[in-house]
Amino acid sequence: MCWSATADLVAGTAIAGVGVACVARARRTGDLPVAALPLLLGAHQLVEAWVWHAGGGTGPATVAWTVIAFPLLVVWVPAGVLCAAPRHARRRLVVPLIIGVATAAALTYALATRTVRAEIRGHTVGYVLGLSHGGLLVAGYLVATVGSLLLSGDRRLRGLGLLAGVGALVCWALWRLEFVSTWCAFAAVCSVVVLGWTRRRYSRRSWWSCYQDR
Secondary structure, three states: OOOOOOHHHHHHHHHHHHHHHHHHHHOOOOHHHHHHHHHHHHHHHHHHHHHHHHHOOOHHHHHHHHHHHHHHHHHHHHHHHHHHHOHHHHHHHHHHHHHHHHHHHHHHHHHHHHHOEEEEEEEEEEEEOOOOHHHHHHHHHHHHHHHHOOOOOOOOHHHHHHHHHHHHHHHHHHHHOOOOHHHHHHHHHHHHHHHHHHHHHHOOHHHHHHHHOO
16 A cells, blocks of 8 residues: 555556566566566555545455455465475475465455445555454464465575565554555565565576476
8 A cells, every 4th residue: 555546556567567577587487476476566556546546435446456455465475485485395385375275265255245445544545344353364364474485495585574574564553543554665675575586596506496496
């Protein structure tokens, strides 16, 4: 989330551009989900620009934003990390993926049975879904996403996991204060980290390691 439609549009375009560069660098099919993560984050920002333009509400932009933020990302991240991980780390990554799938199932059910509403609150957008067992779902979300990155066995992805955990806390605190949304800046930094991961991944030495993991 950004603090205005214009900020979301600019940030989303820039982040998606980083995503294109990441995907272009990927050489292994298994690396594509992680490499494409900035593309997904960029699309998320662009969808929210549409939410701002619509003045919030319950329209298709709100639904699309929520689908990406909730059930899609909570499966995409652990599945992508599992695909990109070296063989010795894959067994432990099954647990975050299972938790992510279970969390996504609960969130999908909530989206199918409730109406999500976006509310413009000064320089932030609030999304109201009325989840039951919200604390449990948040815990499952964090274990699936941040947990999978921390267990990845890759130094840069572990760094991304630490960044994601701290960034989520800061963004949540500022959003709760309805001061300003910082998600777009956080997404941009994460995208740059993923770009660094793809560059490092396909240096001469790293390329050989990836080849051996095929």
